[in-house]
Amino acid sequence: MDTSGLNFILQAAFWVTVALTISGAAIAVFPRNILYNVLGLALALIGVSGFYLYLGSLFVALMQLLIYVGAICIAIVFAIMLSRPLHVDIPPRSAGKVWLGILAATVFFIGAAGVALKTNWQAAAGHVYKASQWSVQNIGNALLTRYELVFEVISLVLLVAIIGAVITAGFSRRISS
Amino acid sequence: MNSLSTYLLISALLFSMGLLGILQRRNLIGMLISVELLLNAANLNFMAFNRFLAHDPVTGQVITLFVMGLAAAEAAIGLSIILALYRKMHSINIEAAQKMKG
Numbered sequence: 694m695d696t697s698g699l700n701f702i703l704q705a706a707f708w709v710t711v712a713l714t715i716s717g718a719a720i721a722v723f724p725r726n727i728l729y730n731v732l733g734l735a736l737a738l739i740g741v742s743g744f745y746l747y748l749g750s751l752f753v754a755l756m757q758l759l760i761y762v763g764a765i766c767i768a769i770v771f772a773i774m775l776s777r778p779l780h781v782d783i784p785p786r787s788a789g790k791v792w793l794g795i796l797a798a799t800v801f802f803i804g805a806a807g808v809a810l811k812t813n814w815q816a817a818a819g820h821v822y823k824a825s826q827w828s829v830q831n832i833g834n835a836l837l838t839r840y841e842l843v844f845e846v847i848s849l850v851l852l853v854a855i856i857g858a859v860i861t862a863g864f865s866r867r868i869s870s
Numbered sequence: 871m872n873s874l875s876t877y878l879l880i881s882a883l884l885f886s887m888g889l890l891g892i893l894q895r896r897n898l899i900g901m902l903i904s905v906e907l908l909l910n911a912a913n914l915n916f917m918a919f920n921r922f923l924a925h926d927p928v929t930g931q932v933i934t935l936f937v938m939g940l941a942a943a944e945a946a947i948g949l950s951i952i953l954a955l956y957r958k959m960h961s962i963n964i965e966a967a968q969k970m971k972g
Contacts, residue, residue, distance in 0.1 A: 707872060711880060718884055721903050722891035734903045737884070741910050744877065748921040753931050757913075760938045765906060765945045772949045773899060776956060784963075786894055794893030802886035809878035817925040826927045832935075835928040843932075847939045854943035858950035 707747060714740030725785070727773055735766045749822075752829045877918035885911035898952045898962040902945065909941045 717740055720733025738761040745754035785791070836844050884907055891904030913934045920930025956962050 704872075714880065715883060715887075718887045718907055721907060722887050722895075722900075727897060727899050730900055730903050734906060737907065738910060741884075741914055744880070744914055745917055747872070748877070748917045749927075750917065750931055753917065753934050756935060756938060760942055761906070761910070764942060768945060768949060769899065769902065772953065776953055784896070786896055791894045794890055797893060798886040798890035801889055802882055805882035805885065806879055809875050809882060814874055814923060816923045819925050820923060822921070822927075827931075831928050832931055835932055836935075840932050840936075843936060847936055851939060851943050854946050858946040861947070862950040862953050864954075 710740050710743040710747070713737075714744070728770070731766055731769050731773065734769075735762050738762050738766065749824065749827050752832060874918055874922040877914060881911040881914040881918070884908075884914065896964050898955070898964055899949075901964065902948045902952070905948075906941060906945070909937060913937050 714737050717733045717736030717738075721730050721737055722733075724730060724733070738757060742754040742757035742762075745757055786794075888904045888907030888911060891907065892901050895901050895904065916930045916933050916937070920927055924930055952962055955967060959966050
């Protein structure tokens with residue numbers, strides 16, 4: 694097997710993933726049609742799950758597809774389509790505020806990129822990359838031993854969020870009608 | 871295969887685009903979408919540090935899963951609040967929500 698050819702294909706696929714993610718984020722932020730924004734968000738999230746594959750975690754990549762693309766994006770699409778906000782036209786912000794926002798985002802990007810490039814990142818003691826450590830079994834063990842409390846609290850938060858969402862959406866209908 | 875700083879740069883770019891989206895949109899659903907972008911950038915950072923630096927590769931993945939759960943909760947609550955707000959003021963323009971302005 695010619696490994697250099699394989700490496701080239703992997704690199705090319707990586708940069709295609711980068712392009713997908715960045716263009717998806719751009720579609721999620723810039724167009725005025727809210728439905729395009731959601732579809733761009735889905736594209737960006739699929740790209741990020743591709744990065745998780747490159748980082749060696751199939752499980753988290755699948756969870757990303759399942760939770761973000763399959764649940765959150767679809768929930769937003771339903772919320773847009775089942776109520777009418779899609780057709781409500783919102784005037785854009787004044788140009789001055791948009792430029793201030795662009796300035797703030799650029800300053801943040803320059804700062805973060807400077808930190809990422811200038812820091813001399815040192816691996817923690819005992820860091821070795823072994824594919825066997827990335828198995829689903831290890832994640833399950835950690836979830837039910839060391840991170841058990843956090844796991845339960847997250848479940849509680851999700852339950853409260855679901856009940857709260859139902860009550861918020863349901864009660865306001867009763868009040869307004 | 872690619873270095874740590876590649877991933878950090880990508881996630882910084884994602885984060886600043888999400889920040890720009892929050893700052894320049896007036897549409898509440900658009901702002902919610904931008905928040906999802908921010909959370910994803912943070913997740914990507916966690917996974918990259920986990921892959922290249924961390925002692926125990928489980929930690930970053932577990933944190934990423936928790937952030938995903940919190941993002942799902944946040945999206946559900948956010949969408950229902952947006953729907954309630956829309957029923958009340960017939961608009962999802964963020965600047966129309968001024969009842970508590972005093």
